[in-house]
Amino acid sequence: MLPEDQLWFTEYHAPGGMAQSWLLQAEKIDERRSPFQHIEIYQTASFGKLMAIDGCVMLTTRDNFLYHEMMTHPALFSHRGPQRVAIIGGGDCGALLEVLKHDTVQQVTQIDIDEQVTRLAEIHFPELTRGNDDPRANLLFDDGLAWIRDAESDSLDVIIIDSTDPIGPAEGLFGPQFIADCFRALKPGGVIVQQSESPLIHQALIKGIRDNMRAAGAGDLRTLGFPQPCYPSGWWSATLAIKGEGSLDAFRHADASNKAFDTLYYNAELHRGGLSEPAFLRAALE
Amino acid sequence: MLPEDQLWFTEYHAPGGMAQSWLLQAEKIDERRSPFQHIEIYQTASFGKLMAIDGCVMLTTRDNFLYHEMMTHPALFSHRGPQRVAIIGGGDCGALLEVLKHDTVQQVTQIDIDEQVTRLAEIHFPELTRGNDDPRANLLFDDGLAWIRDAESDSLDVIIIDSTDPIGPAEGLFGPQFIADCFRALKPGGVIVQQSESPLIHQALIKGIRDNMRAAGAGDLRTLGFPQPCYPSGWWSATLAIKGEGSLDAFRHADASNKAFDTLYYNAELHRGGLSEPAFLRAALE
Numbered sequence: 001m002l003p004e005d006q007l008w009f010t011e012y013h014a015p016g017g018m019a020q021s022w023l024l025q026a027e028k029i030d031e032r033r034s035p036f037q038h039i040e041i042y043q044t045a046s047f048g049k050l051m052a053i054d055g056c057v058m059l060t061t062r063d064n065f066l067y068h069e070m071m072t073h074p075a076l077f078s079h080r081g082p083q084r085v086a087i088i089g090g091g092d093c094g095a096l097l098e099v100l101k102h103d104t105v106q107q108v109t110q111i112d113i114d115e116q117v118t119r120l121a122e123i124h125f126p127e128l129t130r131g132n133d134d135p136r137a138n139l140l141f142d143d144g145l146a147w148i149r150d151a152e153s154d155s156l157d158v159i160i161i162d163s164t165d166p167i168g169p170a171e172g173l174f175g176p177q178f179i180a181d182c183f184r185a186l187k188p189g190g191v192i193v194q195q196s197e198s199p200l201i202h203q204a205l206i207k208g209i210r211d212n213m214r215a216a217g218a219g220d221l222r223t224l225g226f227p228q229p230c231y232p233s234g235w236w237s238a239t240l241a242i243k244g245e246g247s248l249d250a251f252r253h254a255d256a257s258n259k260a261f262d263t264l265y266y267n268a269e270l271h272r273g274g275l276s277e278p279a280f281l282r283a284a285l286e
Numbered sequence: 287m288l289p290e291d292q293l294w295f296t297e298y299h300a301p302g303g304m305a306q307s308w309l310l311q312a313e314k315i316d317e318r319r320s321p322f323q324h325i326e327i328y329q330t331a332s333f334g335k336l337m338a339i340d341g342c343v344m345l346t347t348r349d350n351f352l353y354h355e356m357m358t359h360p361a362l363f364s365h366r367g368p369q370r371v372a373i374i375g376g377g378d379c380g381a382l383l384e385v386l387k388h389d390t391v392q393q394v395t396q397i398d399i400d401e402q403v404t405r406l407a408e409i410h411f412p413e414l415t416r417g418n419d420d421p422r423a424n425l426l427f428d429d430g431l432a433w434i435r436d437a438e439s440d441s442l443d444v445i446i447i448d449s450t451d452p453i454g455p456a457e458g459l460f461g462p463q464f465i466a467d468c469f470r471a472l473k474p475g476g477v478i479v480q481q482s483e484s485p486l487i488h489q490a491l492i493k494g495i496r497d498n499m500r501a502a503g504a505g506d507l508r509t510l511g512f513p514q515p516c517y518p519s520g521w522w523s524a525t526l527a528i529k530g531e532g533s534l535d536a537f538r539h540a541d542a543s544n545k546a547f548d549t550l551y552y553n554a555e556l557h558r559g560g561l562s563e564p565a566f567l568r569a570a571l572e
Contacts, residue, residue, distance in 0.1 A: 021296075
């Protein structure tokens with residue numbers, strides 16, 4: 001049992017049969033009930049601030065760098081020169097900030113349905129929203145499914161699907177129609193990356209994502225695992241694919257090794273290693 | 287809060303300000319109080335069986351393959367032809383089983399202070415103790431510190447320190463004298479690997495391990511991270527070093543790629559990628 005004289009935030013993950021708890025310094029410090037979801041902010045004892053949406057931890061100050069770096073740099077270095085990028089979801093703006101580090105990028109459009117996520121991130125995670133005033137960044141608060149459906153064909157180099165779990169507002173982002181629409185909007189050779197939950201406890205979901213991408217025209221496809229302590233099982237994944245011909249193994253390794261910006265976790269060798277999926281995962285996905 | 291009408295096992299990790307809980311199918315199914323520690327066995331809802339020692343999760347059926355593979359194969363493939371191996375700790379015998387997969391190995395001596403850990407593993411994790419009758423395996427229930435102190439100089443190819451946390455019986459295994467004794471017992475070019483806790487929440491401990499190894503004569507040294515959902519933060523590490531001259535980057539990559547045995551997580555590319563430590567960790571260790 002948790003010490004009862006202390007404050008805790010607990011996320012109970014039913015499919016995993018697990019729960020994770022964070023010791024808090026105080027009661028909830030902020031919250032918003034948007035038309036879409038319930039967003040809460042807590043001050044933890046050792047992970048900095050924590051944002052939860054509908055009871056699920058979205059990020060903490062201390063460990064969000066893992067997710068944000070791994071959702072962006074492998075995809076961007078897998079494209080020969082990404083200029084036009086779209087982020088679906090991503091309201092905390094941490095992925096946007098990483099994308100803007102790439103000097104090939106000319107325009108990033110971020111489409112999150114819930115403006116309140118970004119407003120709370122500006123207050124409580126200002127280190128993540130520093131890129132929002134970049135002239136290349138275009139923040140829209142709208143329906144990502146509709147935006148992608150209406151996007152011009154062959155118009156985007158990279159699409160990043162940085163969504164919440166596949167329940168609630170994000171459910172459609174895990175469906176085959178949305179992924180087909182993304183592939184239509186990508187240029188040939190374009191790269192898509194979708195957050196694909198835990199390699200240990202969400203294998204059926206990962207398989208579904210990969211099936212969607214294959215059906216939509218993925219020439220190559222890979223699921224990269226990475227540590228993410230604040231998510232169930234502490235282990236998360238990003239599933240990448242290329243539209244049409246191309247190989248994810250042929251990513252710009254030299255550019256990644258000599259990148260002109262800092263990362264805390266991502267590096268070219270971890271990227272290359274991650275492309276080799278562990279046997280247990282490969283077996284589960286076949 | 288956790289659903290109160292269900293049974294849970296919770297590990298509270300004070301330094302991390304976190305706790306992790308597993309849903310149980312039943313009350314505790316077995317336990318032993320040895321002269322050294324309190325060992326408990328639980329049947330979880332989705333991670334199989336769980337062994338805890340003094341309240342800390344040691345392993346579960348579902349995810350122990352990660353730790354056992356990463357504590358053994360990187361070290362064994364970093365040696366040109368490991369024949370004589372010692373495991374300090376390792377009472378559940380999962381690391382021993384992985385070591386025995388290497389056909390160069392002629393003798394593995396495992397020294398765990400607590401026979402009851404192995405006896406409970408034989409009952410509840412029989413898939414891990416299948417190697418115990420191998421004629422190359424020599425199981426001793428004794429003090430690992432004394433065994434290493436008394437070991438012949440230059441007699442071992444690989445030493446694996448598969449211990450519990452650095453409190454209680456394992457405390458001495460994290461001290462400089464024990465590591466110096468290990469290096470004395472290793473042949474030149476021998477490889478040592480020590481479980482070194484979480485890259486996110488135990489950086490001071492990892493630094494101490496590396497300082498010990500450097501002081502004892504490590505020619506090359508690296509901390510490899512890997513996912514381990516049942517441990518605090520879901521992210522764990524193994525710190526490897528070579529005695530005297532040698533490079534961990536020069537591991538037997540071709541042998542690892544063409545290995546004659548199966549692994550579920552370990553592969554040659556993940557091994558190579560892991561050798562490139564993330565910048566945040568390198569900064570914390572300098």
